[in-house]
Amino acid sequence: MKKILKKCVAGLLWIVIFSVSTSYAQTNNSDNEYKKPLKQVLTEIQDRFHVKIKYPEDMVKDRFVPYADWRYKTTAAATLASVLAPLDMKVNEEGPNAFKLKYYEYSRITVEEGREKLAYLSSRYNDKTSWEKRKYDLRPCMLQALQLSPMPARPKSKPIITNKRVMxxxxxxxxxxxTLPGVYVSGSLYKPLKIKGKIPVVLCPDGHFGDGRYRADGQYRYATLARMGAMAISYDLFAWGESLLQFKGEDHRRSLAMTVQALNSFRILDYLLTLKEADPNRVAITGASGGGSQTMLITALDDRIKLSVPVVMLSSYFSGGCPCESGQPVHLCGGGTNNDELAAMAAPRPQLVISDGGDWSANVPDTDLPYLQKIYGYYGKPEMVQNAHFPKEGHDYGKSKRLAMYDFVAEHFNLNINVVKGADGKVDESKVVIEKYPAQYVFGPKGENLPANAIHGFDQLEKLFNK
Incomplete structure (x- = not known):
């Protein structure tokens, strides 16, 4: 009886499968746009091209590909691009025959597309005159895109400075x-213990790393620069760190984050250059990841920056995936630009591009650097742009990258790097004290010292710009 039952079930199952297949074959035509479930299409692509495609189930659930079988190309990559285009999706190539499904990223194109765009941009100018015309066409558009044209009035309040520590x-x-009425940016200001005459200023905008400006690798960098004879200031991203006393974490992924962060850098520099010990002829900026994006943007827009060190961010095919890097239409200026052009706007000021082999900056030595050298060559100074590349390293501002930056800043700002070197002749960061969060809070452990006029909520920030 059981055997008969099993045969009946198997027979019914075969009938159902046959019926569905027949029905599908009969209805899979132009009347329904040759539509197929996305998951089925991805499986078929994997089988046909012998590749692996990673994706979470919720990305493919209830999604269909129109004209699916008509979209096949000669390679897996080309087929995936064709199949996913109408769904506003794409894949990132993670290795040989390995892909990962992604939602469409407006800030990222393929490596080859990046090279093609860079070649196109490069063809638009061929000497200093034509380049500077391009540069000065871009700058006002960029400020307008940031909603900083005209620049908002600067609040007249004095900076709040607390808890000086001697190290x-x-x-x-x-x-x-x-930086705006009721909007505050918090940071840590590092200075040499003994100051003689004018000293360099180094802005250190933060990136998207855990612990923000409080992290150890950041403190090593800021303090070592101070021990070398410069004043260095680190400061929070918008809606990170103490900015969370005024805004929610999700507000960081709003387009105005890019605007506020740029304004924060301008306002911080405004203040630091009022200090009697600040040397306006020796002003630098350096940051990694999102801080690298800020480094390139601020240098492009502000001639007061005399030296820049963007870290693990320069790329011809990636403009920064966070809205705080690309949320405003800066990269649409001039008919379309990219981070290479933004970095080129630093010319002929000294610039050290730090890159690695583990992220989108992997192609800097053979793609981005030659382009920058061409622009610097228009000024007769191709040697003023350099690249420190670490092919076996990843996305960070690690010690090897810091050492490259220290040498570059010391050379161009005439600092005595020997004061931070040990007996072995290498830079010694061990004398830096790594502080915990509370020591670096401006407004107290619970924000109890936040000024009474501080605004609370993103809607109030928007009202300031709507005025």
């Missing part, structure tokens, strides 16, 4: 600056 060869103070 081995340097000091640290907590600082907050009002």
């Amino acid at each position: 081995d060869g340097y000091t640290v103070e907590n600082i907050a600056i009002e």
Whole structure:
């Protein structure tokens, strides 16, 4: 009886499968746009091209590909691009025959597309005159895209400075600056313990790393620069760190984050250059990842920056995936630009591009650097742009990258790097004190010292710009 039952079930199952297949074959035509489930299409692509495609189930659930079988090309990559285009999806190539399904990213194109765009941009100018015309066409558009044209009025309040600490060869103070009415940016200001005459200023915008400006690798960098004789300031991303006292974490992924962060850098520099010890002829900016995006953007827009070190961010095919890097239409200026052109706007000021083999900056030595050298060559100074590439490293501002930056800043700003070297002749960061969060808070452990006029909520920030 059981055997008969099993045969009946198997027979019914075969009938159902046959019926569905027949029905599908009969209805899979132009009347229904040759539509197929996305998951089925991806499986078929994997089988046909012998590749692996990673994706979470919720990305493919209830999604269909129109004219699916008509979209096949000669390679897996070309087929996936064709299949996914109408769904606003794409894949990232993670290795040989390995892909990962992604939603469409407006800020990222393929490596080859990036090279093609860079070649096109490069063809638009061939000497200093034509390049500077392009540069000065871009700049006002970029400021307008950021909603910073005209520039908002600067609040008249004085910076809030608290809790000065004296360390081995340097000091640290907590600082907050009002950049818009009721909007504050918090940071840590590092200075040499003994200051003689004018000293360099180094802006250190933060990137998207855990612990923000409080992280250890950041503190090593800021303090070592101070021990070398410069003043260095680190400061929070918008809606990170103490900015969370005023805004929610999700507000960081709003387009105005890009605007506020740019304004924060301008306002911080405005203040630091009022200090009697600040040397306006030796102003630098350096940051990694999102901080690298800020480094290129601020240098492009502000001639007060005399030296820049963008870290693990320069790429011809990636403009920064966070809205704080590409949320405003800056990269649409001039008929379309990219981070290479933004970095080129630093010319002929000294620039060290730091890159690695583990992210989108992997192609800097053979793609981005030659382009930058061409632009710097228009000024007769191709040697003023350099690249420190670490092919076996990843996306960070690690020690090897810091060492390259220290040498570059010391050389161009005439700093004595020997004061931070040990007996072995290498830079010694061990004298830097790594502080915990509370020591670096401007407004107290619970934000109890936040000024009374501080706004709360993204809607209030929008009202400031709507005025």
